Amino acid sequence: MPRAFGIDMKLIDARFVTSATGAGEIPRDGVPHVALVGRSNVGKSSLINALARRQHLARTSAAAGKTRLANLYRFDVEGGAGGPGRWSVYLADLPGYGYARGGRESVAALRDIAEAYFSFDGIAGVLHLVDARHPGLDSDVDAAEWLTTLNVETATIATKVDKLSRSERTRNLKALARQLGTAVTPTAAVNGEGLDDLWILIARLSRHRP
Ligand code: GDP
DSSP: OOEETTEEEEEEEEEEEEEESSGGGSOOSSOOEEEEEEBTTSSHHHHHHHHHTOSSSSOOSTTTTOOOOEEEEEEEEEESTTOSSEEEEEEEEOOOBSOOTTHHHHHHHHHHHHHHHHTOTTEEEEEEEEETTOTTOHHHHHHHHHHHTSSSOEEEEEEOGGGSOHHHHHHHHHHHHHHHTSOEEEOBTTTTBTHHHHHHHHHHHHHOOO
């Protein structure tokens, strides 16, 4: 775990909480939520598993594109950005976009949950995941534009950087930052690269709320 502002972070517990099927099932217990959004297959489940240091906390791939609202995972952490002390965060895995299999109903469900989530005052921030191998996808650019219209802090995360050569990586990260108009944090769930930076971002979003 990182030393964020010189303070060690420690993961106390990570667990699956619920697969919400409606806005009414979103836990509202004062623990901040950080929502993960990205194309289907971008690596959301893998990143959640890597953050939890568990292989099977979040299911990878099997249900890609299947209709669901949000899978919620609770992380209990000690220390990190914001000082010592224990804190918790829900990571909310929202349905992936850019996948047609679910049909019109799933598109409507996705919009509903997104609207429910992003108007919910428990939301501390959004992690927008983009595949480091594929800069310039219209769906990612559209999602980034949409996120800027919401009143919620967003951090952009590039996934799967382990699949790129050094030169591709530099080129793609630059292209992504330019296209999406924001800083991009490189990560790789398979080898843990960038996870410390990601924890620092999550701690900032969760613990430094206005
Ligand atoms: P999700 O649909 O966004 O939850 O995506 P998954 O986590 O299921 O990942 C989709 C595919 O990408 C799976 O085959 C993963 O093994 C693979 N994957 C995810 N993250 C990484 C990564 O950091 N590096 C590599 N090489 N593959 C990854």
